[in-house]
Amino acid sequence: MPVKVIIPTPLRPFAGKRDSAEFNAATVGEALGCLTAEFAELRRHLFTEEGKLRSFVNVYVNDEDIRYLAKEETRTKDGDTINIVPSIAGGIF
Numbered sequence: 001m002p003v004k005v006i007i008p009t010p011l012r013p014f015a016g017k018r019d020s021a022e023f024n025a026a027t028v029g030e031a032l033g034c035l036t037a038e039f040a041e042l043r044r045h046l047f048t049e050e051g052k053l054r055s056f057v058n059v060y061v062n063d064e065d066i067r068y069l070a071k072e073e074t075r076t077k078d079g080d081t082i083n084i085v086p087s088i089a090g091g092i093f
Contacts, residue, residue, distance in 0.1 A: 003080045005035050007042075010086060014041035028061060029072030031082055046084070056087040 002022040007015045015021070021038065025031035032053075036043040046057055053059065059066045060083040066074045076082070 003031050003076045003082055005031055005082045008084055008086055011045055015039040025076055028066055028074045028082060058085040
């Protein structure tokens with residue numbers, strides 16, 4: 001059983017309007033690499049030109065923030081769910 005990557009609503013237009021995708025991946029970075037290989041338009045929204053995960057993109061594995069784990073090297077296992085949560089800013093001007 002692969003890992004499931006949940007694609008947030010604002011990024012779905014860049015992923016063929018899909019809400020999720022499944023990949024066989026050993027790490028979060030590998031899963032995100034598979035995701036951006038399948039949906040190339042997502043890459044610029046998730047990663048910088050240097051290949052680093054953008055600072056406003058939060059990623060969770062089974063509700064655990066990868067920033068407090070091993071970041072993109074966080075290991076995954078069959079059946080895990082990876083959630084991509086872009087930060088949204090707002091307020092009154």
